[in-house]
Amino acid sequence: MRREKESIAGILVSRIGGFIIFLVLLGVLNLLAGTYIQAPVFVQIVAFLNTNLGLLLLITALFLVGDLFGALLFPLNLPGPVFSAAGAVFLVMFLSRLFSLVGDITGVEFFALLETFALPVYLLVFVIALISGYFALFMGPGDSH
Numbered sequence: 001m002r003r004e005k006e007s008i009a010g011i012l013v014s015r016i017g018g019f020i021i022f023l024v025l026l027g028v029l030n031l032l033a034g035t036y037i038q039a040p041v042f043v044q045i046v047a048f049l050n051t052n053l054g055l056l057l058l059i060t061a062l063f064l065v066g067d068l069f070g071a072l073l074f075p076l077n078l079p080g081p082v083f084s085a086a087g088a089v090f091l092v093m094f095l096s097r098l099f100s101l102v103g104d105i106t107g108v109e110f111f112a113l114l115e116t117f118a119l120p121v122y123l124l125v126f127v128i129a130l131i132s133g134y135f136a137l138f139m140g141p142g143d144s145h
Contacts, residue, residue: 015064062087081133088129089122
């Protein structure tokens, strides 16, 4: 099965549009958390999203740049997997923080144990994402190189 490359305009619209929709939803959640919903877990989740907004923006930007490079022809697409691998590391970092929040809310101590292995996991994620990104780049559609 052959997969066509996305256009640069399509990538920009879908990725940036998706992030803008997320920001609007986060704004609505902030309004609800401050005025209508006082449940401590809900307020804690909204505060978590607010605190990690910069990280989410960084993840979005890295994947966006990686996808933009991926839309170009060989050899201009070569930096793409590096940005995507960096985005994957920050995504795992966000998920680690999310698991820590779940652990705080539920009282499960297992998630705190995962922080011990954070650095090796980040390194492993970067290497696997980088290798698989270049593998996909070179084994992808015939028009990529």
